[in-house]
Amino acid sequence: MSLPLIVLVILALAAAGFVLGRGRAMASAGGDIRLLHSLPGYYGWNVALAAMIPAFLALVLWLAIQPVVINGQVSSMISQGSIDASSLDLVMSDVRRVAEGLDTAVAAGALTAEEAGSLRTEFTDVRERLGQVGVALGSDVTSETLHAAQRYRELSGLGDLGRAIVVLGLAVLGAAWAWQRSNKDFRARNSVERVVRWILIAAASIAVLTTVGIALSLIFNTVEFFRLYPAADFFFGLTWSPSFGGGSELGIIPLIWATLYISLIALAVSVPVGLFAAVYLSEYATPAVRAVAKPLLEVLAGIPTIVYGLFALLTVGPLLVDVFGNGGLLGVDWMAGGTAVMTAGLVMGIMLIPFVSSLSDDIINAVPQAMRDGSLGLGATHSETVKQVILPAALPGIVGAILLAASRAIGETMIVVLGAGAAAKLSLNPFEAMTTVTAKIVSQLTGDADFASPEALVAFSLGMTLFVITLGLNIFALYIVRKYREQYE
Structure with missing residues (x-):
């Protein structure tokens, strides 16, 4: 029995148990709901949960354990005298692919179940036979691989049958046990x-x-x-120059600098725009305008970051070069290429606008209306009320929103990979290409990385540093927001 069918049967048993449990409870009370300890629906849910929970727990455990057991049984059939662990993994991958191909051939009617179990490489070109049903194999199937695949199919079939029996048996037993307990005095x-x-x-x-x-x-x-690698050289080194041949310099300072620099530019874009948008939407916009503008603004949060990265690479970068580089509109030559700190910072700032505006809007709306009414009652104008009453009252929450946006900016990857460049340097020029911690994590783990070398393991140290920084910012921001909410709720 297939996995989706098992899930559907469990849900059907739970639905039937709900109806039967509810009906038994009502029958024990003679149809008088006042005699029941709990509402009738609770009796139904008690039976449904008793059917679903043990069954789904057993299903999850079975799905986790079965592949491990089968792989252990089948791998013992592979001659391991001349192969290492990685080669064994490749062989087992071929075994699983051939087993799946045999299942596909049986399902398509190209082979019977008996034929799939009795195929021999001496008499049949297994690769060609499976290719006829759309299963592409990268190499010829050896006799050893075919035997292992047939054994894999056999064990998988037995495992699937046992899974269906155990899981559905638990569902039935659980429902029956809960149904038997359903009476008017049971505390459902x-x-x-x-x-x-x-x-x-x-x-x-x-x-x-x-x-x-x-x-x-x-x-x-x-x-x-x-x-x-020495921790002092990592945390205080000013040069980032990894070399898988040896002699690497893995100082994190240039990467931290570029990360904070790009994040600062992003916040310089997102905070004013997002905050002003929040003030307008919460204090000045009519309900009709707010109903349209707020969802449109929040659409920015749903755009994938890879799309922002392409926007930085193909649109913002060339536009900045036309203005600040190659003797452009301003007659200056500050920017040599489209990838730069400014490119990534501007696009990241656009991405962060809905984070700042949505949180700030909710925080401003949480300011008690009595504070607005008191300010207006004392003769203050609307703008004076916003500046001198609402924003100061909402300031702790707004600071929390900004810190959350900052942690989001520090952890961004795709925009800086495509828009900021790959050079690790210390520079104040925002029109130069620089790289960040997240970009280097990607580059150090790309390709055939040797995880016994510091050049690959440094990616985890970079990730741990970034994790600590962003976690600290998030904790600090949530502390501020929680303190604000306790004050006004």
Whole structure:
């Protein structure tokens, strides 16, 4: 039974359990809802959850464990005397591809299940046979690979059958157990709310554990990097010159400088525009204008960053060269090429406008109306009220929005890869090409990186540094916003 079909059957059993559980509870009360401890829907949800939760947990565990067990069984069939771990992975990849090809051929009717299990390379060109049903293989199939693929199919079939039996059996047993408990005195509401609380705890734990996992994966590789390269040279070095042949200089200062420089230009663009847009939308715009302008402004937040990067590379960069380079409109020659700090900073600033405007707009709207009315009642004009009452009251929240936008700018990758250039340097000229921490993380891990070398491991140290910086900014921003909200809510 296929995975989608199993999921649909579980949901159907849960739906049936909902109806049956609700009906049994009502029947035990003689149809009088007043005699029930909980509302009828709680009895139905108790049965539905009892059917779904054990089944889905078993399904997830089965999907995680089955491939590991099958790979272990099949890999033992591969002669490993002359291959290493990476070569074994390639062979197993071929085995899985041939097994999937046999399944495709059986599904297409080109082979019967018996033929797929009895094929031999001595009598059949397996590559050509699978190619006839649209399965392309990069090389001829050896006898060993074919036998392993057939064994892989056999074990996968048994595993899928066992998965369907166990998972659906748990769904039926869970529904039956909960249905049997459904009577007018059963505290169904307490049971359902307890289960929902644990589901919410699990969801929150996944988010927290994901963050912990990211941090740990960076920490271990960062520690390994500092075993190979001096930490003082990394944090205080002024030269970034990696060389996979040896003799690398991996100072982070030029990368940090370019990252902060581009972020500063981005904030210089996004903060005034976003803040002024927020003030207009919250204090001056009519409801009709706000209903149209706010969604249009927030569309900028939904544009993929790769599109912004192409916009920087193809439009903003050449436009700046026409103005500031090659004796352009201003008659100056400050900019030699389209990739520069200014290019990336301007485009990133455009990207950050909705972050600043949306958060600032919500914060300004949260200022109590009584403060506006009091200012206007004392004779202040609308503009004076905005300047002297509303903005000062909303300032902590606005600062938090700006810090969140700053952390977003520091972590941006695609815009700086395409718009800022690849040169690691310390310079005050915003029309020069520079590179950032995120761009170098990409470049150091691109290609055949040897993770035993400091030139590859440095990417994890760069990521850890960036993680600490952005995490600190986010924590500080959330602290400020929370303090503001506690003050006015």
